[in-house]
Amino acid sequence: MDKLLIEGPAKLSGIVKISNSKNAYLPILAGVLLSSKRVRLKNLPALRDIRTMVKLLENLGVKSTPDITKANYSFLADNITSLEATYDLVKTMRASVLVLGPLLARYKRAKVSLPGGCAIGTRPIDIHLSCMSKLGAKVQLEGGYVEVSAEKLIGTRIVLPFPSVGATENVMMAAVLAQGETVIENAAMEPEIEDLGNFLIAMGVKIEGLKTSSIKVQGTTVSNLKEVEYEAIPDRIEAGTYLMAALATHSEITIENAIASHLDCVIDTLKNMGAKLEIGKRQIKVFASTLKGVNIDTAPYPGFPTDLQAQLIALATQSNGQSIISEHIFENRFMHVPELNRLGAGIVLKSNAAIIPGNLQLKAAPVMCTDLRASAALAIAALAAHGTTQMQRVYHLDRGYDGLDIKLKNLGVNISRKNDSEE
Ligand code: UD1
Numbered sequence: 001m002d003k004l005l006i007e008g009p010a011k012l013s014g015i016v017k018i019s020n021s022k023n024a025y026l027p028i029l030a031g032v033l034l035s036s037k038r039v040r041l042k043n044l045p046a047l048r049d050i051r052t053m054v055k056l057l058e059n060l061g062v063k064s065t066p067d068i069t070k071a072n073y074s075f076l077a078d079n080i081t082s083l084e085a086t087y088d089l090v091k092t093m094r095a096s097v098l099v100l101g102p103l104l105a106r107y108k109r110a111k112v113s114l115p116g117g118c119a120i121g122t123r124p125i126d127i128h129l130s131c132m133s134k135l136g137a138k139v140q141l142e143g144g145y146v147e148v149s150a151e152k153l154i155g156t157r158i159v160l161p162f163p164s165v166g167a168t169e170n171v172m173m174a175a176v177l178a179q180g181e182t183v184i185e186n187a188a189m190e191p192e193i194e195d196l197g198n199f200l201i202a203m204g205v206k207i208e209g210l211k212t213s214s215i216k217v218q219g220t221t222v223s224n225l226k227e228v229e230y231e232a233i234p235d236r237i238e239a240g241t242y243l244m245a246a247l248a249t250h251s252e253i254t255i256e257n258a259i260a261s262h263l264d265c266v267i268d269t270l271k272n273m274g275a276k277l278e279i280g281k282r283q284i285k286v287f288a289s290t291l292k293g294v295n296i297d298t299a300p301y302p303g304f305p306t307d308l309q310a311q312l313i314a315l316a317t318q319s320n321g322q323s324i325i326s327e328h329i330f331e332n333r334f335m336h337v338p339e340l341n342r343l344g345a346g347i348v349l350k351s352n353a354a355i356i357p358g359n360l361q362l363k364a365a366p367v368m369c370t371d372l373r374a375s376a377a378l379a380i381a382a383l384a385a386h387g388t389t390q391m392q393r394v395y396h397l398d399r400g401y402d403g404l405d406i407k408l409k410n411l412g413v414n415i416s417r418k419n420d421s422e423e
Pocket of ligand 1: 188
């Protein structure tokens, strides 16, 4: 198992280039299953979750060909040999359930392992399943698997009880090969949903209402779908993480390949805290700033993203004055708090709120990564802390941050990766 050693307090300087979005590419990769024509995807981030999704597609019979850089892939789903996403893959990555909609729509049947519990809450898939039933599918649960089947899917109006990102994506993809029009109300509005929509449009699907909570998909047939080449949007969560890393260390850096409009709420929050930022075209410049505390609640897009809550808590330890950061999307998404407290953060948890005293001098300690964004928060705290922090179980970080150690090293941080077997 790898661990990271980060020496603080660090000063970052220079330019960091953000990779393309994992959360945009995961549904787009599932969307490959809709078409029998070639799909070319450009600049996939080098991440464990992406490799897991590609492996899942290969298990289903999709032919995948990376180019020499292994960043660009060509996929061909013209001969699917299995309709099952097995437990071993789903348990490592919940987004595997995104194959449900496309498989059901194209092959009339799909079997996917239930994701079960995960580090940040129970995360059921009831909304995904009720959407599939509304399109006409029979849903059966047995032996830890969900099996969906339908002679044909028929487009309809579906009102989501909550704007679930994954359920919106699953139903959009199922609707592509349903008969007639599907209208998704109370749809999630995250930029990754818009990106999936643009990918499907590039394939020849008619979609209206992207960027709104009411998305209309016109059903079509497999033979009408076109060959497509697509590149996903930059990763807004990765960009937000580097923004906060720079601010926590009073550093000046330039973040390239970042779309500021995808981070409106985050940028407003940071500016209200006192952050000096300069927004350019696909670039954000961060200047050394003195920050004050913040009171903020996570919310579905365009609200403050739950995926940056942990990193904001780490940043709040370095701000002047108390902060209160409340989590409203996932129960139990505070696994980073006890670890941050090992560095001396003094955070108190009260129900779904973290109270951060602020203005703290953190001290290095060995810490454990518990989930993806918790790991990013620990990395930010380690950059601010005095001494060398040892972060264990960095495989969580590797699920979602493309070359974090290399990017931080390029920004001037003394960081190294070690394998337990080297000791
Ligand atoms: C996606 C993102 C994840 C992000 C989350 C919220 C991907 C691959 N992952 O996850 O990084 O943190 O959006 O922005 O894009 N829920 C149900 N029943 C369901 C579905 C969801 O109760 O059928 C609940 C979940 O338990 C959670 C909330 O709804 O409490 C939000 O989940 P959802 O929006 O579906 O998140 P994901 O798509 O899993």
